[in-house]
Amino acid sequence: MNVRTVTDNDQVAWDAFVLKADGCTAYHQFKWKTIIEKSFGHEGHYLATVDEDGEWQGVLPLIHMKSSLFGNFLVSVPFVNYGGLLCLNAVAGEALLVAAEKVRRECGADHVELRHLRNGFDGLPTRQHKVTMILELAGTVDEQWQAFNAKLRNQIRKPEKFGLVPEIGHVELLDGFYDVFARNMRDLGTPVYAKKFFYTVLDELADSSHIIAVRHEGRIIAAGIALWFGDTIEIPWASSIADFKNFCPNNMLYWEAIKLAIGNGFNKFDFGRSTPHEGTYNFKKQWGAEPVQLYWQYLLPKGETLPELNPKNPKFELAIKVWQKLPVGLTRLIGPPIVRNIP
CATH class of the missing domain: 3.40.630.30 (Gcn5-related N-acetyltransferase (GNAT))
Structure with missing residues (x-):
């Protein structure tokens, strides 16, 4: 099983594999690499496993994000709800995880975050703090x-x-x-x-x-x-x-x-992710949407704990309160350079 870095010339083959893979989402499409690179300037590391016959067996989209304020990490996929591994078998999945760990070390990143929908990958540190709300139409x-x-x-x-x-x-x-x-x-x-x-x-x-x-x-x-x-x-x-x-x-x-x-x-309407029984969860629930568990999984250096880059982290509380008092026009100017580094 060979793992290789995918280039823009592989877009058609990438998307063809995504369309037939179980668990595929809109954000696995190759165009999201283009969207994120154009919009934020972050480098994409898109990996694929190919067998000895040249048949694709798995893909993993990764985006490298690095800033002095929020840290150095890889995310699949930032700014959106879903991402992570798509693979036809466990061998392809393991090969992609090994390759992702190699990319992490080469980038000097603290962790890799995989935003899996429905099915996590056995053996990885996992956070199950979010669900997505799906209405069967x-x-x-x-x-x-x-x-x-x-x-x-x-x-x-x-x-x-x-x-x-x-x-x-x-x-x-x-x-x-x-x-x-x-x-x-x-x-x-x-x-x-x-x-x-x-x-x-x-x-x-x-x-x-x-x-x-x-x-x-x-x-x-x-x-x-x-x-x-x-x-x-x-x-x-x-x-x-x-x-x-x-x-x-x-x-x-x-x-x-x-x-x-x-x-x-x-057939389905996706209301997006929520924290169970908080915020917008009840608004979505009233439409008949049902929660589907999300699995955010991590590759971490040995001994490291799960990252805490979220609004409920106490160290961000003061910044949130200050931001709420700023003029909207000012936030439109200074917000984008900050949020480009928040996945």
Whole structure:
């Protein structure tokens, strides 16, 4: 079993393998290497195992991130929900892990993080602090509507009573999306991605992406980016302006996305990751979405403990409180150089 570093010339072969591999996600596509390198400048180390007959047996996308503030590590895949190993057999998986450990040492990285969906790899240190919320879609929009309880149906109708209007488009809605997203990230105390990142996502995935927006008197007050792959649509980035919370714009946004998914024959709607019973978990649960366990697994030097790069780490509490008080315009300037190093 040979492990080799994949180049841009291997994109077609890489994606062909991903499409037939069990557990593949949108973020295993080779275009995400391009998106991350263009948007953030991080180097991708994409590895593949090939047998003696030249047949691909496994792949592992890795992105190297290094900064004085947040550390030196490799992630599969940063900035998104999923990644990790895809392999046809255990031998290919072991070979990729050995190769990843070699890359870690060569980069001087502290650890490798593998964001596995559903199935972890035996024997690796694992964190199971997150789930993703998946809704199995009904065959028709009417059947899906009838599956909701009365409270949710009322919350979906409510935005119309306040004159909210949904809109589905693409890059022409990016400015409005970003205005809402940047404000929401400031309110959460989180540095915001550069608009360039979202433009690159929409550009590279032009045939599998939309922006879904909700307007009030012409102004976008809620918006999300929808991506699709295989039998699933997801909204990895969505925000709304807190001032309009009582209008329930998020309910209109997600209902439009669900109708879009059903109308185009998708079987699943992915609401994205959550901490069980916290934050957005209950909002997603009310739609009928069920939790699917995520396995974030690590390659670590002997004796090292699992990394703690997360907002609940006490050392970040003060920084979050300060960030929430900054002008949105300032956070749009200084946020991107910071968040490019937070996976």
